[in-house]
Amino acid sequence: MVQVEIDFSKSLEENASLYFDRGKEAKAKAVRISAAIAETEKRLSKESKKAEEAKPELFRKRAKEWFEKFRWFYSSDGFLVIGGRDAQSNEIIVKKHMEKGDLYFHADIVGAPHCVVKAAGGKVPEKTKEEAAVFAAVFSKAWNAGVSNADVYSVNPEQVSKKAPTGESIGTGAFMIYGERQWFRKLPVRIAVGIDKEGRVIAGPESAVKKHSAFAIVLLPGQEKKSEIAKKLKNITEKKYGAQGIHIDEFLAVIPSGESQIWGNP
Numbered sequence: 001m002v003q004v005e006i007d008f009s010k011s012l013e014e015n016a017s018l019y020f021d022r023g024k025e026a027k028a029k030a031v032r033i034s035a036a037i038a039e040t041e042k043r044l045s046k047e048s049k050k051a052e053e054a055k056p057e058l059f060r061k062r063a064k065e066w067f068e069k070f071r072w073f074y075s076s077d078g079f080l081v082i083g084g085r086d087a088q089s090n091e092i093i094v095k096k097h098m099e100k101g102d103l104y105f106h107a108d109i110v111g112a113p114h115c116v117v118k119a120a121g122g123k124v125p126e127k128t129k130e131e132a133a134v135f136a137a138v139f140s141k142a143w144n145a146g147v148s149n150a151d152v153y154s155v156n157p158e159q160v161s162k163k164a165p166t167g168e169s170i171g172t173g174a175f176m177i178y179g180e181r182q183w184f185r186k187l188p189v190r191i192a193v194g195i196d197k198e199g200r201v202i203a204g205p206e207s208a209v210k211k212h213s214a215f216a217i218v219l220l221p222g223q224e225k226k227s228e229i230a231k232k233l234k235n236i237t238e239k240k241y242g243a244q245g246i247h248i249d250e251f252l253a254v255i256p257s258g259e260s261q262i263w264g265n266p
Helices: 012-054 087-097 126-138 141-145 206-212 226-239 248-252
Strands: 071-074 080-083 103-107 115-118 149-155 182-188 191-195 201-204 217-224 260-262
Touching (some): 071 206, 080 126, 087 115, 126 149, 126 182, 141 217, 191 206, 217 226, 226 248, 226 260
Antiparallel strands (some): 080 115, 103 149, 149 182, 191 217
């Protein structure tokens, strides 16, 4: 029930006029309040959007394996293959991580990583050898040169030595190769990028990546900067394959140095 106060010193018309004026004032006040609320909500929405856009992308925290400091991939047969990123890591791979029974790969070009297939006591299949050879070719200077194929050789660990010919010296990351080599000729200089079941961005021969990833985006030597390719890979994997939370640095870490292009319609 609404109670209305009547001023008996005023006439009925004067009381009605008073309440009419009060009603008009209350209505105008309500309109002003509604407008202020709408303006505040609009401003908060804008600020919220700005904050969301400015929010830094978070790195996914996970424990990394020892081999992730190098270039690496798992072959389609499940063998780990590692390769150096620079002279120092090349030295470490050969001296610390190459063991008897492993296989060593190197592209027949100046400026190529030392690559090793970790045999883990098993016999390395021919498919893995071919994939390791392609891997060695891709991360050599052949990519920067823009060539479509390259030659790679393989030897056993005991054929890789720091012993230089008389009167010569060998610097960090360089080794001498002695004895017969197994050759892999005219290998395609192309690589695929995917995401394995652990959520890691991987790069390697297309056959190997397809074995360990639901998709494989193929890269060839091209004309686009590494940073632009990394952005495109991140965009494709997010929008087409639903891979969220992967920082662009994870793509930059696995693709070859130099300019590239995405092949086909991934």
